[in-house]
Amino acid sequence: INAEYAGAVAVSSGDEYNFIKRAISGQKYIWTGGSGLNRSWRWDNGEPFRFTDWSHTGGNRRPQPDNREGNEACLAILNNFYRDGIKYHDVACYHEKPTICERSGGAGK
Template sequence: MLFFFRPFISVLKIYQFPGVVHLTHEGHGYLFSWEDPRTSELELSWMEAREFCQTHCMDLVGLETQEENILVKERLAKGNQSYAWTGGRKCNFEGCDRPDLKPVSVYGWFWVGSHKKLPPTTNRLDADWSNTGGLGVPQPDDREHRGGGPSEDCLAILNNLHSDGIHWHDIACNHRKPFICEDSDIVPHDARSEVPQLPVDMLFVWAT
């Protein structure tokens, strides 16, 4: 998978401006790509967005508390953004064959920046999946894959695109979107890791 994003590293050098933080919450800093004039029009694939965040010793945002989720959604609405990438990822690669991750569509979602699992997608109270989407069914629905396209393995926040308010949707990772970075305690030691190389045994259950 290196061939997918390595050529982009040289392009990332144009956008290196460490220290930029648009919001601080509970000791963590957040960077919203659309809030800086240098990246206000920049839209990247999920992997490219993660690489961007990592060059700033950050990672794609993990919405691990209700308060954090609300803050980020308010920022998306204030910026009049239609969508944005988060650090949500489906664990469907090598090493994800643990019994507690099955079925992956329900138990296999996690935040890449912290390696924490999301609640099961059947838990509609502790997560923020939309109740509808392109197929008119609750998220995640893997819509593109059902239609013969790529699997929808990455998590984005969509702003009322399906008349559903601002909520989480599973999206194919090759789509290009604005993105949100968050300080990560893991990135400085793992700044060049690809998602399939994450230590899956570090994933643990949602902390409420």
């Protein structure tokens, strides 16, 4: 059986992150496939959560993730939203944002 997974992007390396940063240059923000709370984060596709680039600031001017709204369980990449460059931010999941999806091969790929 050859299964494929398609879902929101899981950033697994600096090279992939640089690709994403170039791809979103015209966007304010995007969703990723990251979820969690505070310091316990995971990728929805099961990949290890190794590469991070959390912002040093946010709405409360505190380092990310800060769980500012009390329910910020989704990971977005914001494009200089807080004049901090393109960085990871924890965001409440009800916000509407574009998503970059990726496809990865399953068994046999």
